[in-house]
Each structure stands twice: as C-alpha cells, then as structure tokens.
Amino acid sequence: MNLAALTFPLTQTLLSKPWRLTLGALALCTAAVSQAQSFPTQPITMLIPYPPGGSADMLARPMLAMLQKELGQTVVLDYKAGAGGTIATGMLARAKPDGYTILMVLAAHAINASLYPKLPYDARKDFAPVSMLATLPLLLAGPLTTPFNTVPELIAYGRANPDKLTFASAGNGNTSHLAGEIFKTATGVKMLHIPYKGSSPAVVAMLGGEVSMMFDSISTSLVQVKAGKLKAVAVTGDKRSPLLPDVPTVKESGVPSFVVNGWYGILAPAGTPPEVVAKLNQALNKTVRDAKVAAQLTEYGYDVVGTTPEAFGRHIDAELVRWKDAVQASGAKLE
Template identity: 45%
Template sequence: MNRRQFLQAGLATIGSAQLAAFPSPSSAAGYPSGPVRVVIPFPAGGPTDVVGRLVAQSMSEILKQSLVVDNRGGASGTIGADMVAKAQPNGQTLLINVSAQVINPFLYPKLPHDPLKDFTPITNLASTPLQLLVAADSPIHNVNELIKYVKSRPTGCSFASASNGVPGHLAGELFKMTTGIAAVHAPYKGSAPALTDLIGGQVTFMFDSMPASLPLVKAGKLRSLAVTGMRRSKSLHDVPTLVESGFPEMTMTTWYGLWGPAKTPPEIVAVLQSAAARALANQDVRARLADLSADPLGESPERFAAFCTQEAERYAKIIKAAGIRLA
C-alpha cells in the first residue's frame, strides 16, 4: 500500500463492521487496574491538549477507569515524551502527541529517546490538514497568483510559522522547493502572533493548522488559498487542495497519535486501540473533532507504526533538503 492509499484508508469512516472486529476491552484480564496517566507534552488549551482530552475522556468511559491527563510541556514536546519513553511498559502511562513525535529527532541532534524504537504505537487518533493563507486584503487569490507574486519579488517576501520545525514551517519549505520560489522563513512563538502579522501584512503567506486559523478565515480576516489534505476540508468546501492546484507533492497533515512505552504487552495495546477506536466512533466525539476540522482515525497498531515510519522518512528528507537544524 502506498502512502496515498494509506492516508485515504485512514480517513475512512469507522463503521460498525470494523468495530465488531476490534477486541473487547476485557481481553487483557485486570487491565487497567487503576487510573491511567496520559501525558500530553504541551500546555493545556492547545490543539494536542484539546484532542487528547476529548479522546481520553471517552476512553475513560469505555474502559471504566480514569485516564488522567498530565500536561508536561517544554522543548517542543520532548520532555513529556521522554517521561513516557522511560515509564514502565504496563499500560499505566501513555503518550498523546502530535506529529512532532516523528519530526523532532531530525531537528534535535541530542534527543534523549528514539521515537520509533522507544515507544509502542497504539493508534492514530485524528488528523487535520494545514491551509495556505494570505491576508484577506492581499491581491493574491489563488496558489498560482501567490507563486507569481513571490517570484516577482525575489528578495521581498517571507512566510510565517508558529515555530521552527513545526508542520507549518516544513510545509513552507516543501512549497518553496516544489515551486522554486524564494521566501524567508519567519518563525514566531505560536500561531496567534504569526497570524496577527499575516493579517497586518508583515509576512506574505503562511501554512497553519485549521483549528488555529479557520476562525480568522470565517471572520474574513484571512484568505485560504488551498489545503494540504488529500481531499477538500468539510469546513472549506470551496477551497481546493494543493493537489488540485497542481502540486501532488504538497500533501501534509497535522496528526495526533497514542503511544505507550516500548515493550508494552500486545494484549494491553489491543485493549487501548479498541477503546480509542470506539471513542472515535462516538458521534459526540466526531462532532467535536469536526469543529476542529479534524478527521477521526483509529487505525490498527501495525498500520499506525507503518505510517509513523513513512512520515519520519518524509520529514527527514524535507529537513535535510532545507538545511534545518535546531540546538
């Protein structure tokens, strides 16, 4: 299965026939025997925290045991992730992280853990595309106009991102390589200040996550030129994908996953994946994810592991080609 087929399968609706095939939460006798700690390696209130708490709450009801969220922010998510990597592999300490989990090793040369070897993949929870944005009063109305605009100003354009090394930054670098444009990267400390400067015209364009930027598009302060998913966003029916715009390489999502420490027993992984998949099939959960322009996933551990490997390889190539290296 190629990457496109994998993503298309991952975005499919979880039907009742699929749910019937999931193992029962009682298949690991006695698990969980007490509250489960769910580490989210970012502060409360951000997209990872919102998605993580939503799924954890629903899983608590399914497992009939508390899943206690522990926000451990810092170092682009590596502090919280390292806590889980070093925890006992008994299913009592889990990690919910964003796609930075497989990006950080290629940005930070001295990372204290290996995201592929030191964790047990359980399932991918949800994904949301990025959108390519300009200010609402910009003369740019589509992707080709953006390319022409930037090429006509080879030293005067910049693109913003929420920080160095985040998907929005890497999408911008991939866009530069794909289209041959030259634009200076302007990293910010979060989406909010970057979007403010984009609205004000201090930067030319930006790739950003849907949850942070969609309200500003709806309010008429930003213009969305395209989305980076394989299909159009349900929240922006009239906005094309970058694939439709002629750039098939430009598929990229922000995605969220659930991991345990390495060597977590398969029977515990099966219980957790089943509970997560059932949580993601809950209509209330799906409705709240839809508000974030996020698609529920819930793939098997094997498919999630393969996806992580594919994503790591892809991001490594982008980071190397762009010459990105963080201390």
C-alpha cells in the same frame, strides 16, 4: 530411618538459588499479568506536546469524557510544549512502561527524527504504538492585509519581493514548519520562518499581521477564516476539504508535487505490556468512532481513523522514511 533427615536435604535442593530465582521470576511475571489485567486502577496522564488551543488539544478535548468512561479512570491532559514536541516525547521515553503515561503524538514525531541530529530518544524503538486516531490537512492562511489571495499570486509576489515574505509555525520541527520548507523548495520562493510555541500564538501573530502566512492545521485556523479575520489561500491535502469546498488545494493551484497531511495518534513507552496497550487501543478507538465524538471531530476538520497498534507502527515506519527524504530535500536542520 529418619524421614526428617531425608526430607531436609530435598527441601534444601528445591530451595537452592537457581530454583529460588525461577520461582521469584514466576511470581513477578504473575504479578505483572495480574496488574495488566486490572489496568487501569489509577488516573492516566496524556502528554500534549503543544499548548492548549492547538490541533492536538482540539483532538484530545472532545475525546476526554468518553475516554474516561471507557477506561473507568480520570485522564489528565498535561501540556508540555516546546522544541517541536520533543520535550513531551522525551518525557514519555523516560516514563514507567505501565500505561499510566501516554502521549498524543503528531506527524512532527516522524519529522523530528531527521530534523534534529541529536534526540534523547529513538523515534521508533523507545515507544509502543497504540493507535493512529485521525488525520488532518493543513490550511495555508494569512492576514486579510496580505497582498495575495491565491497560490499563483503568492508565488509571483514572493519572487518579486524576495525579502518580504514570512511564515509562522507552531514550533521548529512541527508539520507547519516543514510544510513551509517544502513549499519553498517546490516553488523557489524565499520565506523567513518564524517559529512560535504552539499553533495558538502563531495564529494570534497572523491576526496581528506580524507574519505573511502560515501552514496551520485546518482545525485551528478555520474558526478565524469563517469569522472573516483570516483569508484562506489553499489546503494542503490531495483533495479539497468539505469544510472549505471553495478553497483549492496547493496541488491544483500549480504545485503538483505538494501534498502534506497531518496525523495524530497515541504512543506509550516501549515495554508497556501488550494487554495494557490492547486496553488503551480498544478504549481510544471506541471513543473516536463514537457518533457524537466523531461528529465533533469532523466538524473541526479531522478524518477519524482508529487503527491497530501494528498498523500505527507500520505507518510511523513509512513516515520516518518519507519525512527523512523531505527534510534532506529541504536542507532544514535544527539543533
């Protein structure tokens, strides 16, 4: 009997189309696992949704050297400001899910889901949470020329002068914007919102007396307050900041329902391999908890956190609900 004649049909069967597809899928899977295990092998881009000098930038920069050491690759900060952070977020949603493009995301990410009726992405489904890095209260500050020094004085002035108060923000949909909207709802004070493309230009506007005040991240306004160029009126957390222990909270100043904290974390595109997410999470958490990095961040007003991807995902879920209620109560909507 011809063995070759028997072997040939068997070989054809083993290499028939279904088997070839299975073997091909197995090869792709093996390649993907191998790629994830060797990650990273090239520079990583961290998208920053606001201009340099803002609170996201002030968190990212102190982390950079340590993060690059942990990952063994260059991390490039890419500033894509505009539309309340949605431009950078949309870029991440379209990025290849390989871990080489990530986003420094703020609390505005949860706000935007309700503030903008039409977004080019789903705030939850299109992203893989990596870690929540830090939280940060806002600081209600104003030019030295503003005719109020406390929250009660601000409320009294606003009610007596309904067309004179203006407040800056780092952009439509930013936490600094919605904090002002919530304050308006809680106090009945009329204020005109003036958005800027980032925290830095908004602070410059305050310094120039172009606006009455701003609910700004404490990290970016603190320097100007300590330099005597801006006045601190109140902080927005549920407790006083150790950086400004003499400045009361809005809550203790007669608006008990008002508490707003910012938060910062890292997202990757949905579909990023779990092994890659885990490596990013480990490097990021080790970086923010490093004694030297943490000390610098604390000096800027941040409370260092560092979570698991799952915990960050649960936090985003809760924030989406919380800010949806806040947006609806304020009546704010953006196109």
